[in-house]
Amino acid sequence: MKSNMSLYKSLLFFENLGKMKLNEVFISLLLLFWCLLDHGVFGESVSAVEGESVTLHTDVKTNQQEKIRWYYKDTCIAQITGDLTKICTDVQCNEGTERFRDRLKLDHQTGSLTIMNTRTTDSGLYYLKIISSTSISEKIFNVTIHGFFSDGEDGVSLSLMEGDSVIFQTGVETNQQGTIKWYYNEKRIAQINGDRSRICTDVQCNNGTESFRNRLKIDQVTGSLTIKNIKTTDTGVYRLKISSRNINEKDKTLIFALRGVSAAVQSETKTKPVKEGESVTLDPGEIKNNDMMTWYFKNTLIAEITGDPSKTCTDDQCKERFRDRLKLDHQTGSLTITNTRIKDSGDYKLLINSSRVSIIRSFSVTVYDPDPTVAAGTIAAAVVIVVGCVLLLAMAAFVIFKCLRKTELPQTGQNGHAAQRGDCQQIEELPLNEQNTANVDCGNQVETPENKLSPISKKKRKQRRKR
Numbered sequence: 253m254k255s256n257m258s259l260y261k262s263l264l265f266f267e268n269l270g271k272m273k274l275n276e277v278f279i280s281l282l283l284l285f286w287c288l289l290d291h292g293v294f295g296e297s298v299s300a301v302e303g304e305s306v307t308l309h310t311d312v313k314t315n316q317q318e319k320i321r322w323y324y325k326d327t328c329i330a331q332i333t334g335d336l337t338k339i340c341t342d343v344q345c346n347e348g349t350e351r352f353r354d355r356l357k358l359d360h361q362t363g364s365l366t367i368m369n370t371r372t373t374d375s376g377l378y379y380l381k382i383i384s385s386t387s388i389s390e391k392i393f394n395v396t397i398h399g400f401f402s403d404g405e406d407g408v409s410l411s412l413m414e415g416d417s418v419i420f421q422t423g424v425e426t427n428q429q430g431t432i433k434w435y436y437n438e439k440r441i442a443q444i445n446g447d448r449s450r451i452c453t454d455v456q457c458n459n460g461t462e463s464f465r466n467r468l469k470i471d472q473v474t475g476s477l478t479i480k481n482i483k484t485t486d487t488g489v490y491r492l493k494i495s496s497r498n499i500n501e502k503d504k505t506l507i508f509a510l511r512g513v514s515a516a517v518q519s520e521t522k523t524k525p526v527k528e529g530e531s532v533t534l535d536p537g538e539i540k541n542n543d544m545m546t547w548y549f550k551n552t553l554i555a556e557i558t559g560d561p562s563k564t565c566t567d568d569q570c571k572e573r574f575r576d577r578l579k580l581d582h583q584t585g586s587l588t589i590t591n592t593r594i595k596d597s598g599d600y601k602l603l604i605n606s607s608r609v610s611i612i613r614s615f616s617v618t619v620y621d622p623d624p625t626v627a628a629g630t631i632a633a634a635v636v637i638v639v640g641c642v643l644l645l646a647m648a649a650f651v652i653f654k655c656l657r658k659t660e661l662p663q664t665g666q667n668g669h670a671a672q673r674g675d676c677q678q679i680e681e682l683p684l685n686e687q688n689t690a691n692v693d694c695g696n697q698v699e700t701p702e703n704k705l706s707p708i709s710k711k712k713r714k715q716r717r718k719r
Contacts, residue, residue: 298394298396299398303411304370305367306370307364310380311362314336320382321383322365324377325376328346329345329356330345341356355367408507408609417612418478418609421474426444426475429475429494432494436491438491443457446497482510486510487511526618536585544557547600547602548603577590577592587602596619600617602614
């Protein structure tokens with residue numbers, strides 16, 4: 253069974269090294285090497301480029317263990333039990349510890365730890381402790397995160413979410429330079445000459461290259477580059493090359509490195525459903541102390557943080573839409589809306605300005621009714637009203653139909669033959685002595701009997717019948 257005793261002995265060795273003789277030092281060095289090898293220091297070395305994800309594997313099954321714990325510099329950063337009754341990462345394991353800020357993920361089947369969106373500050377030793385019913389095993393991972401920039405290079409590294417817009421600042425004016433060129437993964441994506449005789453972006457610079465599809469814009473005064481509606485495929489290294497008009501001056505190069513954020517984190521950060529009356533917090537993510545931030549709601553300024561805390565204002569100074577329901581964290585830049593209302597729903601935009609980069613980030617807030625029974629009652633009432641209106645219309649239509657039908661029915665005579673014997677289509681079924689009366693009642697033409705006609709009329713009737 254492995255334990256921390258071997259590591260403890262290794263640390264004691266350095267304290268007593270100066271007191272040992274040469275042969276003792278040699279023997280102790282062998283023992284130290286064996287202890288470190290036994291503890292796994294040389295067994296697991298993991299490296300990655302800043303922004304990538306790193307997974308540290310346990311090589312066990314969670315349901316076969318009692319507990320699996322992860323430590324970074326003696327701080328517990330993740331834990332999972334075999335029965336999955338307790339699972340925690342970062343601040344959930346240690347209140348107040350937010351080093352990784354939702355960038356850790358535990359595999360529920362193996363207990364393996366994934367560090368997402370890595371940073372150079374994540375480099376170091378990670379300790380794994382596996383506790384089972386019969387043994388305790390430990391493992392050490394030596395993690396190295398390499399930065400985007402080589403020694404002597406000047407650059408900016410930042411994390412962006414899908415849908416963001418970013419502006420890379422040049423810090424110069426085009427009319428004072430020879431050319432300003434922008435490259436993405438060694439391909440030229442934008443250029444402007446000092447005399448503005450040549451300006452191009454994306455496919456205009458490289459025929460057939462449409463990585464950004466009209467999402468690039470170059471400022472004609474400063475040469476700054478804007479990328480709209482960032483996509484996950486836009487992450488990588490952007491190089492700015494400024495050539496001076498003076499041939500004796502060296503070209504200036506500046507690097508902008510974009511890191512992506514996981515889809516789960518983006519969804520949780522940028523989409524905020526909240527019950528009416530509760531609070532909601534909009535978190536801008538990783539920022540720097542000298543960043544200036546401005547919050548907008550439907551293009552109306554509602555809160556602002558500048559580099560000088562004395563110039564910080566909330567909605568009371570900027571716009572009295574929310575009154576006293578906004579809280580602005582001056583350290584993180586996060587905006588909290590308290591006692592939310594339905595009318596607070598909509599798009600919120602955050603503008604982050606620094607000397608070299610500007611970021612525009614959007615947040616969607618949806619405030620909904622907290623009591624579903626109220627909504628159901630409203631729907632039911634609407635249904636009742638609609639059904640009532642339909643019934644009223646049906647009754648009105650029936651009354652109108654009856655009235656029209658009544659006006660179209662034949663009037664019965666004084667003997668009531670049509671009413672008593674059926675409608676006017678059944679006249680032929682009546683006795684011959686009643687047919688003439690029924691014809692009169694129904695408005696039909698009735699022939700005069702032969703014995704009552706004059707000789708001339710009899711002659712005309714015979715002529716009509718011959719025709």
